Amino acid sequence: MLHLETPTATATLATMAQNFAIYNAWANERLIEWLTSKPKACFDEEVASSFNTIKKTFQHIVDTQQFWLEVLQVRNEKINFGNTEDAYELFDYIIEQSNELRDYILTLDDEALCEPVSFTTPWVSGTQSRFEYIMHVMNHSTYHRGQIITMGHHIDLHDAPMSDYGFYLAMRG
Template structure:
């Protein structure tokens, strides 16, 4: 069998990668939340220098940004701006549920859907990229802020952060 025949089409590979990355994002968010649930809530809510004053506010930023990007790739998604302002336990639940919703939606996208260009016009930028680019942006953004949360946790005295690297997920956690 030739290498060309054994290699899946680019479109199928792209669909696999986007689905796997969305599943990874859900797993990583849940792993981080489950770790944070073991910590005293008063410490998790304490201010720590970062982009956002607290871990909870950073989690809200993650979930609201994921909701925004879901509304970009899914025309049926309902999002009109930041609306969530729950307590810590509600924030934990919402991040996990929304990450699952995002992963489940990405699972429904066909290769042609992923390549479909979608115009985004907002106060900060305008672009017209394929949906897979927006999915990658969303997942990368969440990864960035999960890293900040680990650093904030370290500054608050948490020394046992979980491993949430993409390769760890692929090798050990799937």
């Protein structure tokens, strides 16, 4: 595991973004470790939620992370989303992709984080600093991980790991 800098009153944007990127990869891996101990059929069990299965929710997380990585890197390429029917392949892809996002964010300094980045899609367009988009993608993934845990409760998976940022900070000491 990568070393997480201890935030201080003088924490930089880079320190904050890097800490959240490390946390995001850790939380995704923790949730996947939990789910891989469960019957594979539960990943496709339908539950009322934004996306009606655990697998579809994870697919959305990874698609969104990939989209924002492309935006952050100012790559105007066709995005390869890594869609798969096999949940275990998807889980492997999420871990790889979360680590790729983390590793990219670890290269950014405060100046790069403050640079404005623009994107355009058929649905929405915008310009914000890299830091704002990074905070958005971290928050987005956290939101949907919470949904996955709730979906698990609805299909009798009641032993989900703690994965919120506060627990992470306390655990790392």
